[in-house]
Amino acid sequence: MSRFSQLFAPSTVVRAHCDIPCGIYDPAQAQLAARTVARMVELIGQIDASSSAVADRNKFVRCVQVKEQHAELVKREVQVIWSDYFKPEHLVANPDLHTKVWNILKLAGKNKQSIDADAAAQLETAVKEFADIFWSTKK
Amino acid sequence: MIPRSWQAIRSGPWRVAVVEASMRPAIEPGDWLLSDPTVRRWPRRGTVVVFREPGSEILAIKRVAARPGEVVADVPVTDPDSGEERRVTIRLSPDEAWLVGDALDASVDSRRYGPVALDRLVARAWFRYAPVRRIGRLLR
Numbered sequence: 001m002s003r004f005s006q007l008f009a010p011s012t013v014v015r016a017h018c019d020i021p022c023g024i025y026d027p028a029q030a031q032l033a034a035r036t037v038a039r040m041v042e043l044i045g046q047i048d049a050s051s052s053a054v055a056d057r058n059k060f061v062r063c064v065q066v067k068e069q070h071a072e073l074v075k076r077e078v079q080v081i082w083s084d085y086f087k088p089e090h091l092v093a094n095p096d097l098h099t100k101v102w103n104i105l106k107l108a109g110k111n112k113q114s115i116d117a118d119a120a121a122q123l124e125t126a127v128k129e130f131a132d133i134f135w136s137t138k139k
Numbered sequence: 140m141i142p143r144s145w146q147a148i149r150s151g152p153w154r155v156a157v158v159e160a161s162m163r164p165a166i167e168p169g170d171w172l173l174s175d176p177t178v179r180r181w182p183r184r185g186t187v188v189v190f191r192e193p194g195s196e197i198l199a200i201k202r203v204a205a206r207p208g209e210v211v212a213d214v215p216v217t218d219p220d221s222g223e224e225r226r227v228t229i230r231l232s233p234d235e236a237w238l239v240g241d242a243l244d245a246s247v248d249s250r251r252y253g254p255v256a257l258d259r260l261v262a263r264a265w266f267r268y269a270p271v272r273r274i275g276r277l278l279r
Contacts, residue, residue: 008268010154010171014189014200016240017247018161069196076195 025085027131030077033070034127037111038120040067045117064115071108074123078104078130090137097133104130151176152262155189157200161240161247162187165277166200171269172277174262181206181236182263185279188238189262193252200264201248205237207257214250229254236260 040063047056047063082101091097107123110116157170166172166187174189182188184203192199205211211229218225231237235254240246249255266276 004269004271008154008171010152010156012152012155012198014155014157014198016157016159016162016166016168016201017192017197017199018159018240018242018245073195 025081025134027077027081027127027134030074030081030127031124031131033073033077034120034124036070037067037074037108038117038124040064040070041111041115041117041120044115067115068112071112071123074127075105075108078108078127081130081134085134086137090133093136094133100126100130100133152189154268155200155262155264161242161245162200162202163242165202165241166264166267167273169270170267170273172264173266173268174264176262178260178263181257181260183279187264187277188236188260189264190238190255191259191261193255193259198261201238201240201246203236204239204249205231207231207233207235209237211237211249211254234258 044060044063044067047060051057078101082097086097094100104123104126107119107126110119111123152174153176155172155174157166157172158168160168172187178188182203184206186203187200188203189198189200191197209231211231213226214229216225216227217223229237231254234257236257237249238255239248239250264277267273
């Protein structure tokens with residue numbers, strides 16, 4: 001069977017997306033997405049703004065596209081953990097949880113609408129804080 | 140119809156591995172399937188398809204429950220302003236399909252994220268080639 005695996009294993013994984021096994025929540029995805037947004041802002045900053053070269057415009061468009069996708073991913077990952085994982089008892093230790101999530105979602109939107117290194121850094125910080133709260137509930 | 144370049148078709152996927160359980164019992168986590176990435180329209184109802192979930196980059200696998208132009212009845216929705224739950228009827232536009240997992244209680248599908256546009260369709264899954272004892276076509 002392992003020889004078979006070597007020869008025939010698929011390289012593409014598809015998710016029969018399911019609520020039950022997704023009980024394995026992890027804010028790491030959101031953190032990675034926020035990191036990606038910040039990295040894209042960095043990369044965009046390195047492109048010569050006055051350049052009309054096709055290669056530069058191509059890179060710019062692709063970076064903006066990835067920034068958009070990953071800002072959306074931050075929103076979705078944070079929202080799923082907030083709505084599906086957190087329970088009322090967690091609010092006792094973290095009474096401002098809802099406000100924090102609200103702010104993350106707004107920050108993600110701001111990062112879509114602008115190319116702003118500060119906003120990107122704020123997003124990373126806010127998502128890290130959210131992740132810390134998540135892990136604190138696991139103790 | 141969405142034109143797909145030959146490059147997109149060449150890059151496949153022609154084989155996929157399934158994780159998670161929302162298509163049980165027809166498809167089990169760990170199954171390896173042959174897929175056809177040359178599909179250019181939503182296939183017939185009952186066909187298993189691979190697609191990108193709306194709003195994310197997750198590559199998912201579900202069954203076509205309704206095709207473009209068809210009507211999906213009795214969909215539970217929550218009014219975003221009042222929080223009130225209602226049931227609505229949705230008419231699919233010319234490029235949308237309604238995709239649902241077989242394990243209804245567990246599946247995250249169109250009932251959660253709505254109709255799926257044709258440009259999210261990646262492939263049609265048609266045959267299970269592993270595990271060997273379960274080799275065979277995927278039935279509608």
